Amino acid sequence: MNPNYLSNKVKDTVLNFIVPIVCLVVALLLFVAVIYPTFKRKPLLEKELQNKQALETTLTKKLANLNRLVDFKALVDENSKLVDKALPSSGMVPELLSQIDFIARSSGFDVTKLSYAISKDESGDFGYSLVDVSLGATGTYDKLVNFFKLVEGAIRVINVDSYHYVMDTRDLKTLEMNLVLRSPYLFVDSTAVTDEMVDLDITSTAFTSFINRVKSMKYYDPLEISKPVETPKKTTAKTGTTIPSSTAPAK
Amino acid sequence: MAERSINLIPQQEVQEQERTKLLSLSTIFAIAILVLTLGVTIFLTVKTYQIKDSIKKTDANIENLRSQIRSLSSVEITARTVDKKFKVLDVMFKTGSNFSLLMEEINARRPENVFMTDFNIRQSGEILLSGSGKDFLAVSAFMSSLVDKNFSKGNSLLKELFKSVTLSSVNLEKRTGLINFTIAITYEPKLLVK
Numbered sequence: 001m002n003p004n005y006l007s008n009k010v011k012d013t014v015l016n017f018i019v020p021i022v023c024l025v026v027a028l029l030l031f032v033a034v035i036y037p038t039f040k041r042k043p044l045l046e047k048e049l050q051n052k053q054a055l056e057t058t059l060t061k062k063l064a065n066l067n068r069l070v071d072f073k074a075l076v077d078e079n080s081k082l083v084d085k086a087l088p089s090s091g092m093v094p095e096l097l098s099q100i101d102f103i104a105r106s107s108g109f110d111v112t113k114l115s116y117a118i119s120k121d122e123s124g125d126f127g128y129s130l131v132d133v134s135l136g137a138t139g140t141y142d143k144l145v146n147f148f149k150l151v152e153g154a155i156r157v158i159n160v161d162s163y164h165y166v167m168d169t170r171d172l173k174t175l176e177m178n179l180v181l182r183s184p185y186l187f188v189d190s191t192a193v194t195d196e197m198v199d200l201d202i203t204s205t206a207f208t209s210f211i212n213r214v215k216s217m218k219y220y221d222p223l224e225i226s227k228p229v230e231t232p233k234k235t236t237a238k239t240g241t242t243i244p245s246s247t248a249p250a251k
Numbered sequence: 252m253a254e255r256s257i258n259l260i261p262q263q264e265v266q267e268q269e270r271t272k273l274l275s276l277s278t279i280f281a282i283a284i285l286v287l288t289l290g291v292t293i294f295l296t297v298k299t300y301q302i303k304d305s306i307k308k309t310d311a312n313i314e315n316l317r318s319q320i321r322s323l324s325s326v327e328i329t330a331r332t333v334d335k336k337f338k339v340l341d342v343m344f345k346t347g348s349n350f351s352l353l354m355e356e357i358n359a360r361r362p363e364n365v366f367m368t369d370f371n372i373r374q375s376g377e378i379l380l381s382g383s384g385k386d387f388l389a390v391s392a393f394m395s396s397l398v399d400k401n402f403s404k405g406n407s408l409l410k411e412l413f414k415s416v417t418l419s420s421v422n423l424e425k426r427t428g429l430i431n432f433t434i435a436i437t438y439e440p441k442l443l444v445k
Binding site: 012015016017019020021023024026027030031034035038039041042045046048049052053055056059060062063065066067069070073076077079080083084086087126128141144145146148149152157159160161162163164165166167169172184186188191194195198199200206207210213214 | 271274275277278280281282284285287288289291292295296298299302303305306309310312313316317319320321323326327328329330331332333334335336337338339340341342343344347348349350351354355358366367368369370371372373383
C-alpha cells in the first residue's frame with residue numbers, strides 16, 4: 001500500500017471526522033457546564049448586586065444624616081425634649097389632670113368633675129394611646145372660649161373631642177359644661193435598626209416650622225402648678241366602670 | 252447551431268469532490284461553533300467575575316458603614332423617637348379642630364335677642380343647638396346669618412364654616428313669651444385647623 005495514500009487517508013479522517021466531533025463535543029460541554037448555568041445565574045447576581053448597591057446608598061445617606069445629627073446634637077436633644085413635652089411617652093395622668101385643672105381654673109371655671117380613662121387610638125397607623133379626660137365645670141360662654149384658647153395653646157396636645165353645655169335659664173349666662181378631652185401619648189420602642197433609613201431632617205422646613213410652633217406654645221410645668229388636684233376617679237374605657245381612686249395612674 | 256458543454260470528469264469523481272467539499276465545510280462549521288462557544292464562555296465568565304467582585308467590594312463597604320452606624324446607635328434611637336413623634340404631632344396639628352374659633356364665630360353670628368341654651372358638639376362636624384329667641388324673626392335671622400357666606404362681622408377665614416342649618420323644632424313658650432328652638436348645624440372641621 002502507498003504510504004502517502006495512507007497518510008492522506010488518516011489526515012482526511014482526522015480533519016473531516018475527529019476534529020468536528022471533538023469541536024462539537026467540547027462546545028456542547030461548554031454550553032452545558034458553563035454557558036447555561038452562568039446565563040441562568042447572571043440575572044440573580046445582577047439583582048443581588050443592585051440590592052446591595054441600594055443598601056450601600058441607603059447606609060451612606062443614613063450615616064451622613066446621623067453625622068449631621070451628631071453635629072447638631074444639642075439642638076436634637078432640645079427638640080427631643082420639646083417633642084416629649086408635646087407627646088409624652090407615658091400617660092403622665094396626674095400631670096395632665098393638673099394641667100387641665102389649672103387651665104380650667106385660670107379660665108374662670110368652677111370645676112365640678114374631673115375623671116379619666118385610658119383608650120387606644122384605632123383609627124390611624126401610629127398606634128398611640130389616649131388619656132380621655134371628662135371635665136365637668138360651670139362658667140360663662142366667654143370663659144369657655146378662653147378655656148379652649150388655653151388648651152389649644154398648651155404644649156401638651158389636648159384635643160377637644162366633644163362638649164355639651166346647658167345654660168342656666170334664670171340668668172341666661174351661667175353654663176353647666178361637660179367636656180371630653182383627649183390627650184395622646186406614644187411610647188416609641190426605638191431600637192437601632194442598622195439597615196433602615198433615619199428620615200429625620202432637622203433642617204427641613206416642615207420640621208423647623210413644626211418646632212417653632214411647639215416652641216410658641218405654653219408649657220405647664222407640673223412643679224409650678226401649685227395647687228394640687230384631688231386624685232380623680234379612673235374609669236375603664238371599654239366598660240366605663242368606676243375603679244377606686246387608689247388605682248395607680250396608667251403609664 | 253447550438254453549443255453543448257461536455258463534462259469529461261467521471262461521475263464518480265464529481266461525487267467524491269462534492270463529498271470532500273461538504274466534509275471540509277462541516278469541519279469549518281464545527282470549529283466556528285467551538286470558537287463562538289468559547290467566546291461566549293469567556294464573556295460570561297468575565298462578566299460573572301466582575302459582578303461577584305463588585306458584590307464583594309459592596310459587601311465590604313456595607314460592613315464598614317454598618318460598623319460606623321452602630322457606633323452612633325444612641326443618636327439613631329433619639330432620631331427615630333423624635334421622627335415618629337414629629338409625624339404623629341404633625342398630623343394632629345393639621346387635623347385637630349380649634350373650637351375657640353367655632354365658638355367665637357357662632358357667637359358673632361348670633362343676634363343679641365337669641366340665646367344658645369343647650370349646645371352639643373362633636374368633632375365629626377355636627378352641632379345640635381337649642382335656644383330661645385325673642386321672636387320667630389330673630390330665630391330666622393340667626394339661622395340665616397349662620398350660613399351667610401357674606402357675613403361681615405365674623406372671622407373672614409370662616410365665612411364658609413357652617414355648611415347647613417336645619418330647624419328641628421320651634422315652639423312658643425307662653426309663660427316667658429320666648430320662642431324655643433332646636434337647630435342642627437353642620438360645619439367644616441377643616442376650617443378650624445390653625
